[in-house]
Amino acid sequence: ASPALGVIVPSVPAQEPLSLEPGDTIVLYTDGLVERREEDLDAKLAELAAVASPVEDDLEAFCDRVIDTLAPPDQRADDVALVAVRSAPAGRPERLELEVGPDVHRVRELREAMRGWLAPLGATRDDLDAVAVAVTEAYANAMEHGGGGPGAPVAVRAAVADGVLRITVADPGPWRSATDAGTRGHGLPLMRALMDEVRLERGAEGTRIHLVKKLGVT
Template structure:
């Protein structure tokens, strides 16, 4: 899941127009599954083209619940705050690059832990900045408020706004985004599962992957049609990795309350693309099959120089 928040300097029609274009662009860039700092670099170039006199701060973060961390890049924006599963407050390191529109191309990605039971908060400076006080005072006040703010993300947002004195007459615009990674306990944990298989390559890798996927999906009690589609998707993704990727290779299946996600990672960073295979071609149909049977699919580069190719299926509602 990608999360983004930003703030264009200034007010009025010009600032609103710049923000609207950046918002549209970031939604498109997010679909490319790029690392956070590459998204900010693209936005930086676009902001310079739109209006060189306008700059904006922004933070773009990606959360993978199975990794237990938030990977982010910050273009001059205020730090992400995280309350961990023990209630301690952590502040992400300082911005990892200059504001958008400066043309710096110096952004990097960083990480902050986000284990089950944690809450992360992204916000604009209107929440913590006051004319009569240093901004660090506002940040400390926000940290204290987050330490005692429990409940759903909406409840946490409301409590933080009240604690920082934001009312309808507030003289600055405020945006707050709350992400929770809940700890799954009891019967609820049955809906969130994860299984992985390391693939050694060779001719035995594909049948091993199919058998593994079939066994996992059977143990998760998926209906026959979804079971068969999942096994087919795993087989095609593994075959694609065997043909075009390099070791190490890994198959991972994840179940949430709404989705089945099948993912294959390998050591090659060349991203696949969907293409039309001619009648005589012996290859080139795997990604087309995935795109046809799955609800969605994509690929992204992973830290260390490899890639991940994934697809997901929407689970039937009950």
């Protein structure tokens, strides 16, 4: 590696091996995050260590929180950058399978399960928001249009491969038209606006909504 900018005397940077366990997070930052003329550097580094623990599943939210705490906009005298990288958690399933009863009170449970599973798999905050809304709409469509009968569960299947998320929301009954077309029918257009691909499949085995989105695209 090249010597640091401004170093005149010969110096050899120290190199130490570091072993990461599955799920560990590395935080890289510029000096603008911790250096202040009027503050002790060791104290700021200790503050960084305290603020950075624990680490949220959503690394983007984690970075925002650390920067806003240590370097609020009105206190920044230098450029500030922070990067957080997490090793893949051991045993993190790349497939999610849920059976959700047709109950509007289960929407929050569905969203939280999807977010918690998807956050460590390369999804950005925008991805998480878009998927949460799209899955909610697909679930609502299954409840409204599905013909599986009272209490029939809605099956949600999701998988990530090569950075692409694929979700299927299935109801065991045939498609039923909305009772009020004047105020309803906006679910599919909204899903298409949020996802890269939306496909509705109707057959003898029920109704399925397929959602596809490439993760990490900004």
